[in-house]
Amino acid sequence: MSLDVAGPPADRAFATTSWGRALVKATHFALALLGLAIVIQAFIVVQARPQDLVTGVFGMADLIRRAMPPNFSELPSTIWPTLQTIDIALFGTLAGIIIALPLALLAAANMTPSRFAYYAARGIIGFTRAVPDLVWALLFVTAVGLGPFPGALALGVHSVGMLGRLFAETIEQMDMAPIHALELTGARRLQVFSQGIIPSILPSLLGICLYRLDENIRSSLVLGFVGAGGIGFQILTAMNLFQYQDVSLLLIIIFIIVLSAERISAALRERLA
Amino acid sequence: MLGVRELSLRYPNGKLALTDFNLSVAAGEFVVVLGGNGSGKTTLLRSITRTVKPAAGEVWLDGIDLCTLEGEKLRRARLALAMIWQHASLVKRRSVLANVATGTLGRHYTLRTVFGGLPASELEAARSHLAEVGLAHLAEQRAGTLSGGQAQRVAIARALAQRPRVLLADEPVASLDPEAAEEIMRLLQRLARSENIAVICVLHQVEFAFAYADRVVGIRNGRIVFDLPRDQVPRDAVHRLYLPEAA
Numbered sequence: 220m221s222l223d224v225a226g227p228p229a230d231r232a233f234a235t236t237s238w239g240r241a242l243v244k245a246t247h248f249a250l251a252l253l254g255l256a257i258v259i260q261a262f263i264v265v266q267a268r269p270q271d272l273v274t275g276v277f278g279m280a281d282l283i284r285r286a287m288p289p290n291f292s293e294l295p296s297t298i299w300p301t302l303q304t305i306d307i308a309l310f311g312t313l314a315g316i317i318i319a320l321p322l323a324l325l326a327a328a329n330m331t332p333s334r335f336a337y338y339a340a341r342g343i344i345g346f347t348r349a350v351p352d353l354v355w356a357l358l359f360v361t362a363v364g365l366g367p368f369p370g371a372l373a374l375g376v377h378s379v380g381m382l383g384r385l386f387a388e389t390i391e392q393m394d395m396a397p398i399h400a401l402e403l404t405g406a407r408r409l410q411v412f413s414q415g416i417i418p419s420i421l422p423s424l425l426g427i428c429l430y431r432l433d434e435n436i437r438s439s440l441v442l443g444f445v446g447a448g449g450i451g452f453q454i455l456t457a458m459n460l461f462q463y464q465d466v467s468l469l470l471i472i473i474f475i476i477v478l479s480a481e482r483i484s485a486a487l488r489e490r491l492a
Numbered sequence: 493m494l495g496v497r498e499l500s501l502r503y504p505n506g507k508l509a510l511t512d513f514n515l516s517v518a519a520g521e522f523v524v525v526l527g528g529n530g531s532g533k534t535t536l537l538r539s540i541t542r543t544v545k546p547a548a549g550e551v552w553l554d555g556i557d558l559c560t561l562e563g564e565k566l567r568r569a570r571l572a573l574a575m576i577w578q579h580a581s582l583v584k585r586r587s588v589l590a591n592v593a594t595g596t597l598g599r600h601y602t603l604r605t606v607f608g609g610l611p612a613s614e615l616e617a618a619r620s621h622l623a624e625v626g627l628a629h630l631a632e633q634r635a636g637t638l639s640g641g642q643a644q645r646v647a648i649a650r651a652l653a654q655r656p657r658v659l660l661a662d663e664p665v666a667s668l669d670p671e672a673a674e675e676i677m678r679l680l681q682r683l684a685r686s687e688n689i690a691v692i693c694v695l696h697q698v699e700f701a702f703a704y705a706d707r708v709v710g711i712r713n714g715r716i717v718f719d720l721p722r723d724q725v726p727r728d729a730v731h732r733l734y735l736p737e738a739a
Binding site: 394396397399400401403404405406407409410413414415418419421422 | 541543567568570571573574575577579581582583584585586590594595597598599602603605606647650654
């Protein structure tokens, strides 16, 4: 693929003159400078200091030395927070699915009963998605206190946004011919929904749900850092108490959870495809 | 049985799609509608099913004017009208039998069909409709795996499951190979007679009209040009249906 900077035929004719060629070159140069300026400002804003990477190596090496070997004697005490982490994700995903499905029907252009319903549903989906799950967790920790429940609520609300958008897109891309055919047989709306729409999109919806569960398991690990329970909270506590061998054990568990969730989700989605 | 009287419909661009259209079809009669693209054939079928609302006129089915109906009354009236299209419009991930059985949904309570499925008697009836179209052996197969001809036969079985009084077919063989197309036409003709169903079939294949129809209706610019038994239709009149506007 080539980038046709000269544009439509009239512009192309202009670009063949010497003035035109000079102007095109100047534009390219200006664009290159602009790109460079954007990269440089990013370095300045994030206060990037490559030399710190070199000095930081010793600090990291010291941390790793103190974290080895992992404290496997603490393994029994990690079972409960591990279960909490998985259940936070499970609860959040299920709550998200239950709320997102009806919202998605309202937010799908080919299904919505009215423009008002469409924009209202799109608004809710957009808002719940725009606010990060970590921020939702902070809000719910303030509202309902520390523990796994605010984490589950945070993931549930954020999942409404993520699932709602993907569900709505799936519904919009659905082949409508079988649906219209069912409507003309005299079937009622709920019958068309249960016998036509759901069977048509179910595999896609399940695939999206499994992917979301996979994502939520990763997120639930982080939510613990703001007091929303689970294994993240254990890591935060161990870090604060300088128990690095406990931290390394917890990191191994996280690695196993994330990898297992990813593999199981991918395998199930493959079967559904 | 089915009567279309003085039916008129205008497209959103202002062009008349149907003008003072009159048509009667008796039970067991097989009527083929011929006409060029944009002549109003599909609009006629859409007006009968009330997918579009005519500007004027009446569509009578068993003594009821469908043009006066809305909501639940229209839904109930539609139970007697089955429709098939160029593409079978099946739910591809469901079994052939499940697709056929959806034709009966409108006769049953919503919650029963949503949570309890259809009665066993309806599933048995769906099987017999599949046998009628020669596909009983494919009942449990996924609809998405069927050939075009098989899928169209399943669509016809679904229409039969509806127990219709009228079957409307909009270019049902347009996307099929000649052999499959012949099969579908033979099937529609046979069903019209054996099930005593009034069939209105929109076609582009003139030869099929002369081979299978009891009556042939020619349309041009939304108006009936001829409505005659097939052996009385002049070939040149059919030819003129497809001539460009200026001719």
